[in-house]
Structures are given as C-alpha cells and as structure tokens.
Amino acid sequence: MIEKDIIVVGGGIAGLTAGLSLVCKGRNVLLVEKNENCGGLMNSFERNGFRFEAGARALVNAGLVKPLIKEFGLDIEILPNPITLGIEERQLIIDGDKSLNLYADVLNELYPESKDEVGRIIQAIRQIIEDMKVLYGVDNPLFAKEKRNVLTMVPSVVAWMFKFLRTMYRINKMDTPFEDYLDGLAANQSLKDIIGQHFFRNTPVFFALSYFALYNDYIYPKGGVGAFIQQMVEAVRARGGEIRHHTEIVSVDAKNKMLKDSDGNEYRYKKMIWTGDLKALYAMTNDESIEKKNLGKFRSRKQAILAHQGAESVFSVFLAADVPPEYFRDIASGHVFYTPNRQGLGTVHTAGLQALLQRWDTLQEEELYEWLERFCFYNTFEISIPALREPDAAPPGQTGIIISALFDYTLTRKIRERGWYETFKKRVEALFIKTVSSSIYPGLKDKVLFSFSTSPLSIYERAGSSEGSIVGWSFENKIPVVTSMFSMGSSVETALPDVYAAGKWVYSPAGGPTAIMTGRIAAKRCK
Numbered sequence: 002m003i004e005k006d007i008i009v010v011g012g013g014i015a016g017l018t019a020g021l022s023l024v025c026k027g028r029n030v031l032l033v034e035k036n037e038n039c040g041g042l043m044n045s046f047e048r049n050g051f052r053f054e055a056g057a058r059a060l061v062n063a064g065l066v067k068p069l070i071k072e073f074g075l076d077i078e079i080l081p082n083p084i085t086l087g088i089e090e091r092q093l094i095i096d097g098d099k100s101l102n103l104y105a106d107v108l109n110e111l112y113p114e115s116k117d118e119v120g121r122i123i124q125a126i127r128q129i130i131e132d133m134k135v136l137y138g139v140d141n142p143l144f145a146k147e148k149r150n151v152l153t154m155v156p157s158v159v160a161w162m163f164k165f166l167r168t169m170y171r172i173n174k175m176d177t178p179f180e181d182y183l184d185g186l187a188a189n190q191s192l193k194d195i196i197g198q199h200f201f202r203n204t205p206v207f208f209a210l211s212y213f214a215l216y217n218d219y220i221y222p223k224g225g226v227g228a229f230i231q232q233m234v235e236a237v238r239a240r241g242g243e244i245r246h247h248t249e250i251v252s253v254d255a256k257n258k259m260l261k262d263s264d265g266n267e268y269r270y271k272k273m274i275w276t277g278d279l280k281a282l283y284a285m286t287n288d289e290s291i292e293k294k295n296l297g298k299f300r301s302r303k304q305a306i307l308a309h310q311g312a313e314s315v316f317s318v319f320l321a322a323d324v325p326p327e328y329f330r331d332i333a334s335g336h337v338f339y340t341p342n343r344q345g346l347g348t349v350h351t352a353g354l355q356a357l358l359q360r361w362d363t364l365q366e367e368e369l370y371e372w373l374e375r376f377c378f379y380n381t382f383e384i385s386i387p388a389l390r391e392p393d394a395a396p397p398g399q400t401g402i403i404i405s406a407l408f409d410y411t412l413t414r415k416i417r418e419r420g421w422y423e424t425f426k427k428r429v430e431a432l433f434i435k436t437v438s439s440s441i442y443p444g445l446k447d448k449v450l451f452s453f454s455t456s457p458l459s460i461y462e463r464a465g466s467s468e469g470s471i472v473g474w475s476f477e478n479k480i481p482v483v484t485s486m487f488s489m490g491s492s493v494e495t496a497l498p499d500v501y502a503a504g505k506w507v508y509s510p511a512g513g514p515t516a517i518m519t520g521r522i523a524a525k526r527c528k
C-alpha cells in the first residue's frame with residue numbers, strides 16, 4: 002500500500018500544474034500517469050529526425066503560460082508562433098489587431114456580394130478582441146512570481162478583477178451556438194462556413210469569436226510543446242514530488258480513500274485530484290464505496306456525467322517532405338488555419354454525416370470515400386510546421402508537416418468495426434496530402450518521404466478521453482459541468498469527499514488555458 006497526502010491522477014497539463022503548485026508548497030505528492038510519458042494531449046515526438054506535436058501544435062499564453070514559467074522557474078525559451086489564416090490562394094499572417102482589417106479585405110474580395118455581412122462579422126470580432134485584452138492580455142495576478150506584500154498586491158488584483166468581472170458578465174451572456182449567432186449577422190452560407198467551420202459544432206459565440214484574438218496569443222516552446230511538459234515533469238521531481246508512469250487507476254474507493262491501479266497496486270490518499278475523464282472517475286467509483294450521506298449527491302452526479310458526450314475529435318496526418326522549410330516560409334507561417342475552397346463545408350459535416358451514419362449498415366466502402374473527398378475538399382485544416390519555428394526540428398533541407406481537421410469519433414469507430422480502418426487511414430492521409438498539394442503547397446505530394454496518421458481512436462486510447470475529445474464536453478447538448486466563468490472556482494468540486502477534479506472535463510469551453518487554471522484551483526483547494 003502506497004500512502005501519500007495528495008495523489009494527482011493524470012499527467013497532462015492540468016495534472017502537472019496541480020502537482021507542481023502543490024510540491025512548491027511543500028506538499029507530499031504522487032502523480033500517476035497511465036502512459037509512458039506525461040503530457041496527455043500536449044506532447045511532442047520524433048520520427049526519423051523529424052519532430053512533431055501529437056497534441057496541441059503550440060500553446061495559447063492566455064496570460065497564464067508565461068507567468069507559470071516564471072513562477073515555477075522553468076528553463077524554457079518561448080519562440081513566436083505567428084498564425085496564418087488562409088483561404089484558397091490568399092494567406093494572411095496575423096500580426097496584431099490591424100490584421101482584422103486585412104482579414105475583412107480578404108473576405109470582401111472572396112464574397113463581394115456580402116460586404117455588409119462581412120462588416121457585421123468583423124465588428125463582432127473587434128468587440129471580442131477588446132474583451133480578450135481584459136481577460137488574457139494581462140498576466141493573471143494569481144500566477145504572480147514574487148510573493149508580494151498583500152497591501153501592494155490587493156489594488157492590482159482588485160483593478161484587474163473589476164475589469165475582469167465586467168467583461169465576464171458580458172461574455173457569460175454570449176453562450177448561444179456560434180452557428181445561430183452567425184445566422185443573425187449573415188445570410189451567405191459559404192461566408193458563415195468559412196468563419197465557423199473550424200470550430201466544434203455549437204461552439205459558444207464568445208469562444209469562437211475570441212479565436213481571432215487568440216491567434217495573436219500563441220507561443221511555441223523551444224524544443225516543442227513536449228519540452229515544456231518535460232520541464233514541468235522535472236520541476237515536480239526536483240521539488241520532491243513523485244511521478245509514476247505506466248500507472249492506470251482503475252478503481253476508486255471513496256469511503257476508504259483508496260485507489261487501485263491496473264496491476265492491482267493500492268494507494269491511499271488524504272486528498273485526490275482527478276484530471277482524467279470525469280466519466281471514467283464516476284464509472285469506476287462503486288456506489289458501495291460511498292458513505293450513505295453522500296450517496297444521493299453521488300448518484301445524481303454520476304447519472305448526469307455518464308449521460309453526456311465529448312466534443313468532436315481530430316484526424317491528424319504527419320508527413321515528412323523532401324523540401325526545405327524556406328519553400329513553406331515563402332507561402333505562410335509555421336501555423337496555418339487553411340481552407341482550400343471558399344464554398345465551405347455546407348452540410349457535409351452535419352446533415353451529410355448524419356445521413357451517412359443512418360444508412361451505415363448498408364453503406365459501401367466507396368460511398369464513404371466519396372463523402373470523405375467532399376469533406377476534405379471543402380474543409381478547413383490546421384497545418385503546423387515545427388521547422389518554421391525552429392530549424393532543427395527537421396533534418397537539413399527537409400520539413401515535417403502536420404495537417405489536421407476535426408473528425409467524428411463515432412464514424413471512426415464504425416469504420417473500424419467494419420474492418421476498413423487501415424485502408425481508411427491511408428485514404429485520409431492521401432486525401433489530406435492531395436488537398437494541400439493542389440492548393441496551398443503545390444506539388445507537395447510528389448516530395449513526401451513518409452507519412453502516417455492518428456485518428457479519434459488514437460486520442461481515445463492515449464488520453465483515455467471519451468469520444469476522443471480534445472476539449473471535453475460536446476457543445477451540442479446541455480453541458481454537465483460549470484460553464485460560467487463566475488463559477489470557475491467550483492468547477493473542481495466532485496461528489497466524492499476530498500476528491501477534486503481539473504482539466505478539460507470540469508469546465509466548458511475547455512482547452513489548454515482552462516486546464517491550467519483548473520489545475521491551479523484544484524491545488525489551492527487541497528489545503
């Protein structure tokens with residue numbers, strides 16, 4: 002039996018933030034991670050001399066990452082990560098607020114019949130950018146490095162909080178689905194698709210519109226996203242924290258405060274922070290292990306959590322090209338959101354996908370690929386080129402590229418059940434490469450040295466994430482966790498005594514910044 006004051010389950014960014022915050026306070030911490038490496042959906046790996054990010058392609062600073070690096074004294078250099086927004090042959094490198102006018106020019110050129118509609122959309126984005134300056138532009142004082150005298154600290158926190166709360170109030174009202182909001186601003190479906198199709202279905206308005214501000218806020222750790230994670234791992238260990246890999250927690254005994262891993266090892270905690278999937282936490286906790294007085298609350302919470310689904314997942318193609326980085330630099334930056342066709346996806350990824358799934362049992366394999374052709378031709382892709390941030394991320398004269406798009410987990414699972422999975426992966430790889438090769442990077446397909454891919458199933462397996470979700474709950478149904486910034490503090494509470502939760506499943510909308518924030522809050526609760 003291993004006994005620790007605090008056990009953190011999961012070594013993603015939320016678990017590492019929680020663990021590091023706690024060891025810095027001198028707490029006795031064990032962090033357990035089921036994989037051989039920490040990082041979860043933030044990690045880098047190398048293949049034949051090419052470095053790739055398997056998860057988030059870069060970090061969003063959000064007023065959190067830089068202060069976190071400072072506070073914990075992490076030895077990591079931050080490199081710029083300029084974002085390009087591209088549609089057909091128009092590539093716009095985002096460089097501050099002024100780029101919004103240039104983006105309007107691009108949209109007006111592509112949709113000359115919809116100038117008023119473009120104007121309304123741009124105005125809505127502009128307002129959000131102002132809000133984002135309040136939310137993310139200032140380093141969050143809760144992550145301040147120096148322990149300041151409370152009298153000097155209070156005024157800055159109060160001033161920040163005042164602006165913050167006022168902005169949050171406005172933002173909290175902007176929680177309707179982005180698609181509905183766009184319907185109120187524009188009628189041109191292609192224009193709406195181009196703006197909206199790289200977000201998750203029913204993404205709340207604020208979250209979607211805020212992306213234009215976030216494009217200026219991406220940063221790239223030297224050595225890759227995985228190097229940043231590795232620094233956090235080392236910092237936990239250097240301060241006396243213990244990290245165990247290959248340790249998957251499979252059962253929770255809430256009454257006796259005990260955990261069991263898949264090898265049968267037992268752990269006793271005084272407090273626990275869970276950063277894995279919340280469905281897994283509630284599913285692996287037996288009713289019998291809950292004290293009678295807590296049982297009602299536990300059962301209703303469990304029911305609500307288990308009834309909901311994760312958001313869309315991602316399909317990623319990794320490829321190495323026998324082309325120097327300069328070729329790509331002349332076209333765009335190292336992180337691109339690119340749409341090859343101004344027509345937009347229309348109903349391909351909504352009603353079209355549903356129709357495909359409804360006649361699944363009789364569907365021919367070739368019909369699937371016909372749908373996939375349309376899906377790729379009209380979609381928006383995230384393209385990441387590590388060697389454009391850091392030349393030594395690839396062998397001299399060559400370049401590694403990651404091309405990804407949101408992808409449906411259920412479809413992928415059904416494809417595997419029909420025995421089509423390996424062919425499907427190869428076909429998607431070829432389609433993604435063909436799409437960018439016939440648009441933004443002409444001729445690329447003839448220079449490919451090797452390629453491979455990961456699907457929503459890979460994400461499900463690696464992170465133990467329901468439906469392969471990368472940002473927690475689907476926006477298509479009622480979300481079973483906290484969604485208001487006003488209540489973020491309570492997002493870490495669970496129906497289990499002395500168990501807190503953090504990460505992408507406890508607050509929505511989620512992502513790197515909220516995983517960090519909730520990790521920090523959960524650590525603070527473990528007094």
Ligand SMILES: Cc1cc2nc3c(=O)[nH]c(=O)nc-3n(C[C@H](O)[C@H](O)[C@H](O)COP(=O)(O)OP(=O)(O)OC[C@H]3O[C@@H](n4cnc5c(N)ncnc54)[C@H](O)[C@@H]3O)c2cc1C
Pocket residue numbers: 010011012013014015016033034035036039040041042043055056057058059061248249250251276277278281315317405460463464465466471472473503504505506511512513514516
């Ligand atoms: C391709 C891609 C692009 C992305 N882009 C962005 C972006 O641009 N901006 C943004 O903000 N976010 C982005 N994200 C999302 C972001 O990376 C995640 O939301 C965030 O990293 C989640 O962190 P987390 O700690 O909550 O969860 P995770 O990273 O999933 O970590 C959970 C950890 O817990 C471990 N675990 C789970 N169950 C158990 C168990 N039973 N026992 C032990 N260990 C367990 C897992 O192995 C994992 O390491 C992206 C993700 C992907 C995949």
